[in-house]
Amino acid sequence: MTTTSALAGHVVPGVNGTTVDFDARRGAPLVVILGNRHTQKAGHQIIESLRSHPATMSVPVVQVACLRDVSQPLRAMAQRHIAAGYRAQLADLAARRAALGAPAADESALLTIALDWTGEVTGGFGFTGADRTPVVLVFDPGQRLLARITEPHAFAAVKAALGTA
Numbered sequence: 001m002t003t004t005s006a007l008a009g010h011v012v013p014g015v016n017g018t019t020v021d022f023d024a025r026r027g028a029p030l031v032v033i034l035g036n037r038h039t040q041k042a043g044h045q046i047i048e049s050l051r052s053h054p055a056t057m058s059v060p061v062v063q064v065a066c067l068r069d070v071s072q073p074l075r076a077m078a079q080r081h082i083a084a085g086y087r088a089q090l091a092d093l094a095a096r097r098a099a100l101g102a103p104a105a106d107e108s109a110l111l112t113i114a115l116d117w118t119g120e121v122t123g124g125f126g127f128t129g130a131d132r133t134p135v136v137l138v139f140d141p142g143q144r145l146l147a148r149i150t151e152p153h154a155f156a157a158v159k160a161a162l163g164t165a
Contacts, residue, residue: 049155068119
C-alpha cells in the first residue's frame with residue numbers, strides 16, 4: 001500500500017506554542033495517530049504498546065488531535081487540557097522506558113502532538129471528530145504511506161508495517 005503522503009506541506013500548531021512540520025519529519029519512519037476526544041484512551045494505549053517493545057520504542061510518533069469541532073470559546077481550555085495530558089504522557093513514557101532498562105531518551109522529540117483545528121490533516125485521511133477508533137498511519141522514511149490501521153489494538157499491524165520501512 002505505498003502511496004504519496006497526504007502530509008506533505010502541512011505545518012500545524014503543536015502544544016505550548018510549537019508547530020509540527022510534517023515535511024521536516026522525512027528521513028525516518030513515522031507513526032501518525034489520528035484521534036479525537038472519543039479515541040484518546042485507545043491512542044494512548046497504542047503509544048504505550050509501541051514504547052514497550054525494543055523494536056518500536058524509538059520510532060517517532062505524532063498524535064494529531066482532530067479539533068475542528070471545538071468552538072472558538074473552548075479552544076483555550078482544550079489546549080490547556082491537551083498540554084497537561086501531554087506532560088503526563090511524557091512522564092509515563094519516560095518511566096516505562098526506565099522500567100524496561102532502556103537508555104533515557106528525549107520523549108518530547110519522539111512524541112509530539114499536532115492540534116488540527118481546521119481538519120486539514122485529519123480530513124485528508126477521512127478522520128473526523130465523530131470517529132470512535134483512532135486511525136494509525138505508518139510512513140516510511142520518504143513519507144510514503146505503508147499502512148492505514150483502524151483496528152483498536154493496532155500494535156502488531158504497526159510493528160509489521162514498520163518492518164517494511
